[in-house]
Amino acid sequence: KAGVTQTPRYLIKTRGQQVTLSCSPISGHRSVSWYQQTPGQGLQFLFEYFSETQRNKGNFPGRFSGRQFSNSRSEMNVSTLELGDSALYLCASSLQAGGQETQYFGPGTRLLVL
Amino acid sequence: QKEVEQDPGPLSVPEGAIVSLNCTYSNSAFQYFMWYRQYSRKGPELLMYTYSSGNKEDGRFTAQVDKSSKYISLFIRDSQPSDSATYLCAMITGANSKLTFGKGITLSVRP
Numbered sequence: 001k002a003g004v005t006q007t008p009r010y011l012i013k014t015r016g017q018q019v020t021l022s023c024s025p026i027s028g029h030r031s032v033s034w035y036q037q038t039p040g041q042g043l044q045f046l047f048e049y050f051s052e053t054q055r056n057k058g059n060f061p062g063r064f065s066g067r068q069f070s071n072s073r074s075e076m077n078v079s080t081l082e083l084g085d086s087a088l089y090l091c092a093s094s095l096q097a098g099g100q101e102t103q104y105f106g107p108g109t110r111l112l113v114l
Numbered sequence: 115q116k117e118v119e120q121d122p123g124p125l126s127v128p129e130g131a132i133v134s135l136n137c138t139y140s141n142s143a144f145q146y147f148m149w150y151r152q153y154s155r156k157g158p159e160l161l162m163y164t165y166s167s168g169n170k171e172d173g174r175f176t177a178q179v180d181k182s183s184k185y186i187s188l189f190i191r192d193s194q195p196s197d198s199a200t201y202l203c204a205m206i207t208g209a210n211s212k213l214t215f216g217k218g219i220t221l222s223v224r225p
Contacts (some may be wrong), residue, residue: 004157033213042217043158043202056212074132090157100146105157 002027002095004106012112018079021109025072025093031055032074033068033103037088046089049074050097080112086113117141120203128224137203137216140184144214146204147179149188153182154198160200162188193223206215220223 004025013019025032033056034046045058060080066076072093080084088110092103120137126131135149146165150158162177162198164170164186176189186205190197202218 035215037134043204043215045148045212046216048212056210059211092157100206100208102163103213105159107155 004091004104006089006091006106006109008109009107010110010112010114012035013081015081015083017081019081019111020070020075020077021089021091021111023074023076023091023093023106024093025074027102028074029093029095029104031094031097031101032072033092033094034074034076035090035092036060037090037108038086039056043090046076048097051087053098081113086111116165117214118205118216121154121219122217123219125219125224126222126224127193129193129195131193132222133193133197133221133223134187134220135190135201135219135221137186138184141207142181142184143207143214144184145208146206147177147186148204149175149177150202150215152202154199156209158202161170180223183189190221192223195223195225198222 007022031050035046037043048056052068062081068074088108090108092105094101094103116218118139149162151161152158167181174191200218200220203216204213
């Protein structure tokens, strides 16, 4: 079974731009969660989607948004990029919703904001 | 105070050493406890998953949970160079809650 895939793997943007990241979950998994990982803050939860509905949301500003499609693929968007948005963005999929489910992480998208 | 605190690193040990990795937490509502391992340029992978207080063993790895002290540990016996990675503790309060991670500690096992 193919693992979680994320595209692109690397991205360079400038302040003020917007970016869209994509995540394809493991086949059959209906839940997708997004995380931001930085050396200073570690891994922080952004949001979780299940069956195209946002189930849970972390403490990030409204510039961070996401969506899930009927095939469970998910995208996250960051508008008006700031330097502090430079991070590794990870998505994880699981069969069912909820943090207690085993989550399988993708390799991440490394975003650099200049 | 952050909800989950993890011992800062990095940590370097010789091959064959016993490694102890620790996290403390402040939210007594945390019920499920996990350890993830993250290799360079990869996403985290689940290593251990525990619910109750006590020890859980899986090969060379032992996860320990002490809910009364709000303290969890991961022990690695006979450490190998292939164990060199970042280890993150994570925990959740309940079925519908989000995962809260520690910052992670980078372990290097020297041959």
